[in-house]
Amino acid sequence: MLFRLLPSFSLLLLFSALLPFRSLAQENAYIVAYDHYLEEPGNLEVEYFSTFGTQRGGNDFHAFWVEFEYGATAWWTTEFYLDAQSTFHDSTLFTGFRWENRIRPLRHEHFINPVLYVEYEHISGADKILKEIEGHDGEADNADSNALARKEHKHEMEFKLLLSSTFKGWNFVENTLAAKNLSNQPWEFGYALGASRPLKLKATPDRCNLCAENVVLGAEMYGGLGDRYSFGLRDTSHYLAPVAAWNLPSGWTLRVSPGFGLNDHSHRFLVRWGVSREFSGFGELIGRLFEGRQ
């Protein structure tokens, strides 16, 4: 399945790179946490992310995913994910998809800005992108072989309250999540926290790639909070990860984040990196295609 999908991913990224849209970039550095900024209306952001993880009691893995993030309106962003992973000395496989929506309920900026998040996941037990940690998720869950893990199917709804503040150039985020496997499983909970800041707040007059204003540094921390029957930190995993983003004037954004497990239930080490590009006017282009306008 993956070998059929990989060329599609590559072609898509290549196609994306060649599309004649004016592009722009002003992205945060977070990979797991979310701030309250949504995609600009009509813009499409195509993103590729990788997670390399160490695995005790099993084989290390490289999980990766592609995101298509679209600004439906200034208050609603919708996003589609395709997940896959490759476990060393085992196999490579497609692990499922996610459809995510973020909605901004308030009209103006406030000291704390809420965003509501709803996601549907259709993934297998072999999914290892670790885009969020929930319930009692831990390293041991990922030790099974792919052949065994892929037999488990998860249909899950996930709800998050994203809170975010911006103060003197700093951005602070607090995300809480509640997830429900649509089979008969209890509600599971998790969190993500983050702080980040551009290296320089004022823009330089000239277009430049290596300007400090284009680089955002920060850190994020995320983990599980148990489930409905055993809420708390017992048997949960937690990570602390410095994050860095480099926004290029050409519209590309590069992100990198080494993550460190904070307890015995966590993977010891994760390395995440990603590349994304934003295309403005995508919605109008699609609209013209369907309307047959010149």
Add this chain to the structure above:
Amino acid sequence: MRGQNIAWLAVLCASAALLLASIGYARQEIGDSPRIDAKAAKEKISGESELDRAPQKARAKRNPLGNDPDAIAAGRKLFGMHCAECHGGSAEGTHRAPNLRDPEVQNATPGAIFWLVTNGIVWHGMPVWSKLPEPQRWQLVSYIKSLGNQSPTSTSQ
């Protein structure tokens, strides 16, 4: 196994349909010029625009980069990256967003423009721009205010 594949395909098709529906909806929201024109006309009749909604305290704010010789040039660069898509390369306006050379904008205080850039007009398609650091928003304000003294051709380059 075949049944499972069909279920997969059905869910994928449903998701793709929902995604396309959201794009169609966005097309209505942001690309429908008569709606935007109607809103602008209504604002002209009522005499109240988004800039008028800026709180007094925000309007009274002074541009801390008002005397910065680089502010206008930096603001021009930021405008090209983030604003020109909707407001036009020379801020002359498009069917998606208004002309920023209009007297209504040029007569507004720097503080009111800063407030509007920060808060956006979320329900009518303009996103919040507080993700730009405060000094960059003031640089944008410097550039927008400078447009009152320039012809469109001199700023589009």
